[in-house]
Amino acid sequence: MEESLLPVAIDAFLGQRVLGQKDLLTRISVSLYKHIHGLPAPNVLLIGNSGTGKTTLMQAITAFYDAHESLSRLRVMIVINANTLAAEVVGEDRTTRLFNKLEARAKVLFGADVTAAELKDYLENATVCVDEVDKISGRISGKPNVSGIATQYALLTMLEGEQFLYRATVREDGREVEVDLPLDTGRLLFICGGAFEELYDQVYGCLVNRRDDRRLKEVSEVERRADGTVSVRTVARFKLCDYLRLADLFTYGMMPQFISRFGSIAVLDDLGREELRRIFLEAANSPLRLTMEYFRHMGIRLAVTEGAVNAIADAAAKNSRIGARALREIFNGLIAPHEFDPFHSPRLAQTESGPTLTIDQETVTQYLCRMD
Incomplete structure (x- = not known):
């Protein structure tokens, strides 16, 4: 096995481009290793404030695929905004629209003359990065968001690993023809991320208002002054990763069946x-x-x-x-x-x-x- 494709080496490659976020890179490295080798790879949900490295991570994954010729068949990767999956016309199949984007990307990378078999392989082994996934919450400002719920269901079709019959356009004998490709969506790797800004306030509110059994933990901090004196103070620090529960995401407006399709949920640390x-x-x-x-x-x-x-x-x-x-x-x-x-x-x-x-x-x- 090529040593550069082991999880520790993947982590080292990504770590050169994504500074900090050690726990996140460890999880992503394992998911990428499994995806590369055709093993069931856990989809990853990223929760983190703006500027903590979500977009940089997605760019680093693209660079990793590009840096290894043996991974050329896995290079079909798209980064889309979750809101772009909202229906543009009534009754539109949003799963088809996402595969349209993947097909277009595959033809940019490998040319318009790909065969049906090649295109099927590229699409089934693609990586889909969905940014601002928090914007498809089922609730916005306390009110139902029907479009968000429908978009979660559209993504759920692929996250569940269902078979999907996709009509693609390929070239055979020098002419374009339409073919139906049965795609195994279970081989796709999804990396979804969002700021989930209101989630921080939601969970913090639960703690300070004692709405459940969670309580803010106090820690002691030592401060050394310039004159050599030392003081110790007790402070309460709030970090979402220390208190987040799945139920908090449900309350936020993410469907349980949607969240359950992510094998790994990573809360990104604020950058120090x-x-x-x-x-x-x-x-x-x-x-x-x-x-x-x-x-x-x-x-x-x-x-x-x-x-x-x-x-x-x-x-x-x-x-x-x-x-x-x-x-x-x-x-x-x-x-x-x-x-x-x-x-x-x-x-x-x-x-x-x-x-x-x-x-x-x-x-x-x-x-x-x-x-x-």
């Missing part, structure tokens, strides 16, 4: 200071890297001091509801005036390395104070 710092410095799409490239085109070197990086990461960590996106909002706002007219920026100076625009901790602090 160190994770955000790494993302800012190391991620391929980091606002820092993109901005450095922008200034490089102008012949200017951008330097961000250690203190500035820490100040940006600290500020972003306070915006846990938007995660890594807080890095982009803070840094883009900070750097915008310097991007517009860098040659007249007070932060620009001539150094041994050439024209250098330096962002230090004081610059970040002043910007954050103006934003407060």
Whole structure:
């Protein structure tokens, strides 16, 4: 067996692209291993605030398939918004519409001349990523959401692993013909994710109002001051993963039969200071890297001091509801005036390395104070 396809190696590959979320990557790695080898693979439901890495994970899975030639037949993968599965016309078969997207993706990857047998194999072994799945809740603002319930039922058809007869278009003897493909949907891998923002407030409300047997746990924290003194305080920390029950998802508006089709439910951790710092410095799409490239085109070197990086990461960590996106909002706002007219920026100076625009901790602090 190719060593790079073992769960630990899959985890290492994904971990280079998704910073943090160790528990999540472990679960995804096992699901991908089973999917690759034709074993029943548990579908995964991701619950996490915006900016915690759901979209980045989906991109990393695509990169993993692309990096291994032996997995070419598994490369049919789509990322769709759950709301796009809502019926556009009365009586529309939404399962067919999803397979239409998969067929189109397969033909982009492998050409329009795929045979019926090849297309059947590609479609049955596809990976379907559904984003914002929380938006198809059966209840919105306390009112029934009929469209959401219908969309959950549409996905349920495939999550249950039923046989589905799909009419596809293939080429035979140089001409296009329609063929009926019996598809085993049980071989598809589903990775669904959503912010489930109201779920956090819902579960927290249960705890503080003592609606069931769950109670907030208190922990002791040690604080060491600069003068050498130490203090201990007791605090109550709320993390959804510590308290979430399946019944909470049912109350939120997700059907029990829909939730039960996910073999793994992962609550993504809010990104802390160190994770955000790494993302800012190391991620391929980091606002820092993109901005450095922008200034490089102008012949200017951008330097961000250690203190500035820490100040940006600290500020972003306070915006846990938007995660890594807080890095982009803070840094883009900070750097915008310097991007517009860098040659007249007070932060620009001539150094041994050439024209250098330096962002230090004081610059970040002043910007954050103006934003407060």
